Amino acid sequence: MSAREPVPFNWPSMVGRELDYISQAVHGGHLAGDGPFTRRCQEWLERRCGARRVLLTHSCTAALELAALLCGVGEGDEVLMPSFTFVSTANAFVLRGARPVFVDVRPDTLDLDERRLEAAITERTRAVVPVHYAGVACDMDVILEVARRHSLRVIEDAAQGLGATYRGRPLGVLGDLGCWSFHETKNFISGEGGALAIQDPALIERAEILREKGTDRARFFRGEVDKYTWVDVGSSYLPSELVAAYLFAQLERADEILRRRREIFETYRRELANLEAAGRVRLPVVPPDCEHNGHLFYLLLADEGERDGLIRHLKAADVGAVFHYVPLHESPMGRRLGYRRGDLPVTEDVSRRLVRLPCFFELGGEQQARVIAEVRRFLAGPDAFRPPSK
Numbered sequence: 489m490s491a492r493e494p495v496p497f498n499w500p501s502m503v504g505r506e507l508d509y510i511s512q513a514v515h516g517g518h519l520a521g522d523g524p525f526t527r528r529c530q531e532w533l534e535r536r537c538g539a540r541r542v543l544l545t546h547s548c549t550a551a552l553e554l555a556a557l558l559c560g561v562g563e564g565d566e567v568l569m570p571s572f573t574f575v576s577t578a579n580a581f582v583l584r585g586a587r588p589v590f591v592d593v594r595p596d597t598l599d600l601d602e603r604r605l606e607a608a609i610t611e612r613t614r615a616v617v618p619v620h621y622a623g624v625a626c627d628m629d630v631i632l633e634v635a636r637r638h639s640l641r642v643i644e645d646a647a648q649g650l651g652a653t654y655r656g657r658p659l660g661v662l663g664d665l666g667c668w669s670f671h672e673t674k675n676f677i678s679g680e681g682g683a684l685a686i687q688d689p690a691l692i693e694r695a696e697i698l699r700e701k702g703t704d705r706a707r708f709f710r711g712e713v714d715k716y717t718w719v720d721v722g723s724s725y726l727p728s729e730l731v732a733a734y735l736f737a738q739l740e741r742a743d744e745i746l747r748r749r750r751e752i753f754e755t756y757r758r759e760l761a762n763l764e765a766a767g768r769v770r771l772p773v774v775p776p777d778c779e780h781n782g783h784l785f786y787l788l789l790a791d792e793g794e795r796d797g798l799i800r801h802l803k804a805a806d807v808g809a810v811f812h813y814v815p816l817h818e819s820p821m822g823r824r825l826g827y828r829r830g831d832l833p834v835t836e837d838v839s840r841r842l843v844r845l846p847c848f849f850e851l852g853g854e855q856q857a858r859v860i861a862e863v864r865r866f867l868a869g870p871d872a873f874r875p876p877s878k
Contacts, residue, residue: 497808500672501849503741509733521726525733537658539685548669548682552580555665559641570619571817593831596773602630615641622781625654651781676733698722731872748835792840801866
């Protein structure tokens with residue numbers, strides 16, 4: 489793109505043999521779920537991440553719903569999670585009749601604050617769902633230790649975390665279950681798509697059944713039963729082979745994708761470090777025991793008015809930028825669950841000050857330089873301090 493063309497916030501990329509593999513799937517005569525490309529993706533993820541079993545799903549939302557079913561979460565149960573996350577994290581458990589118990593986030597990484605976890609546990613608590621925001625790991629050693637002492641399941645929401653590590657271990661395979669996303673905004677994409685990583689071997693057979701509409705179809709195709717039938721609850725969580733074919737082409741180029749996204753992240757951090765040193769903005773924090781995956785780059789501005797002003801300034805310069813997220817406890821549904829503004833002060837503070845900058849595989853050097861120049865121009869110019877939004 490030229491300097492005059494818009495810089496989008498995100499752009500879904502093709503990095504290799506996506507169209508070739510889609511053609512192979514079409515001509516191979518199998519477009520439904522669990523075909524050759526699905527198996528190749530699952531095996532790649534198992535090898536790369538050290539998962540005992542991986543099952544592709546049609547979305548990360550579906551993987552979270554499967555996890556809720558596998559953990560037996562039901563009416564009246566409680567599940568601990570941050571409010572600073574996408575709605576799917578909560579919906580998966582609310583659909584089972586459980587109540588999300590929102591725990592505040594850390595002010596540095598914006599991850600679930602492990603120091604606040606134990607105080608939120610009650611006799612109704614069944615699971616904890618750490619969300620690895622921006623591909624930077626939660627403090628999993630503490631979370632796993634607390635969960636072990638209270639006999640809680642740990643379900644990692646690693647939607648943004650594939651390719652990142654905590655103390656050398658991949659995100660998504662540290663708890664009992666892990667969920668990844670391949671939505672077009674993620675590092676490795678298939679348009680929509682997700683995967684469930686299963687570390688507890690006792691859950692593998694039932695996961696196959698739940699994912700296949702509650703049938704033992706997987707056992708049938710392995711020759712373990714002479715016919716398949718309805719044996720449990722379940723739903724249709726499989727992706728099409730077209731989705732898996734696109735995804736496998738991305739996974740084949742995983743190292744290249746990770747390298748480029750980390751380059752983009754480090755360029756932002758290097759070029760905007762002077763603004764942080766001057767106290768004008770705060771950049772992402774990556775603890776030394778975490779390796780990020782370059783999934784996203786954000787800025788924390790002084791207040792909500794300045795955040796909104798920067799987004800308007802970038803939009804006027806044809807640069808896409810967005811905030812992230814409206815905290816779940818402040819949403820209409822959150823209020824119906826009894827939450828109020830003021831319940832989670834760190835979450836509320838950072839959510840009002842955060843701006844995400846363009847970060848995608850095909851972001852060019854000239855495009856990124858333009859984003860950086862516009863951020864600098866706003867933070868150094870007369871529009872830097874605008875009154876807070878009403």
